[in-house]
Amino acid sequence: MPFKRFVEIGRVALVNYGEDYGKLVVIVDVIDQNRALVDSPDMVRSQMNFKRLSLTDIKIDIKRVPKKKVLVAAMEAADVKGKWEKSSWGRKLIVQKRRASLNDFDRFKLMIAKIKKAGVVRQELAKLKKETAS
Amino acid sequence: MAPKQKTRNPELIPGVRKVSRSQMYHKRGLWAIKAKNGGKFPVHAKQETLAAVEEKPPKFYPADDIKKPLSNKRTAKPTKLRASVTPGTVLIILTGRFKGKRVVFLKQLTSGLLLVTGPYKVNGVPLRRVNQAYVIGTSTKVDISGVDVSKFDDKYFGKQVEKKKKKGETEFFEADKQEKNTLPTEKKDDQKAVDAPLLKALEAVPDLKAYLGARFSLKAGIKPHELVF
Secondary structure (H helix, E strand, O other): OOOOOOOOOOEEEEEOOOOOOOOEEEEEEEOOOOEEEEEEOOEEEEEEEHHHEEEEEEEOOOOOOOOHHHHHHHHHHHOHHHHHHHOHHHHHHHHHHHHHOOOHHHHHHHHHHHHHHHHHHHHHHHHHHHHHHO | OOOOOOOOOOEEEOOEEOOOHHHHHHHHOHHHHHHHOOOOOOOOOOOOOOOOOOOOOOOOOOOOOOOOOOOOOOOOOOOOOOOOOOOOEEEEEOOOOOOOEEEEEEEEOOOOOEEEEOOHHHHOOOOEEEOHHHEEEEEEEOOOOOOOOOOOOHHHHOOOOOOOOOOOOHHHHHHHHHHHOOOOHHHHHHHHHHHHHHHHHHHHOOOHHHHHHOEOOOOOOOOHHHOOO
């Protein structure tokens, strides 16, 4: 099984530990075996250990350590945000956040909706069973 | 705070004041008061002192000195309400026979307890007092602008004191017990008066009535410290 996601300049990664937890960042330079210089439109360019990063499939076209403006333009051109939100990983995170922010009333409404849906599915299933049986 | 009073005679060094005795006399204008009063300083007529009441010597002197406890004139303030608990909020009661019930908060009484109602038709919780400590405030709010709660206070919920009847035999005993158990019609009417506008407000929001009718409980996989209420 070959590796598919490489640490390279322009690789988009998700921060999985620390203050910037959950942010998408771009690797703009590699410092040494363990650390990368990392940048994002909403943070100051800083170093991060690779252990804090989870690599994604998205890669953008930039030169080593671009200026902020250049980086932002490159991210827009590659539509990083759009790609991320369409990817199954990105969608999962959005759903997790939504579920975590549900209010007690929202959870109740969700339960009612699930029960209703299950009821409709069961009815259809019963119909189909009847048809095949007869 | 009130502005500091100006001192006419500040203390320069401990024991040494700025202005001399005769200068202070002039500053205070005692010469003017005397002049107004014809050369003499005005004097109040002595008040008649009431004749001292004849105190009888006490019959009993205690052997040991009893210490008097220090006086305590503190008055308790009603408990501070959590930011999440505002009038119209849906609360979850955690203890007592109504544990898990979701209930509408009306107002805080002077004792600090929260006045709360089911509404009765929805979940069986009547107008009741509840302690803030045993309650979770959710972020769901109900419109209680149509509800008048001004007549309810702690006295309304106090135990009804009944005068002792004559010491009867067992017959009287049984008759008494049967009388006490029914709610007076006044309270039932109060409940209806409070609940009527509330029910209208509840029906305006879909599923809210069913929500209040259901009890809250923890299920497998739910982490209470991560729940957003």
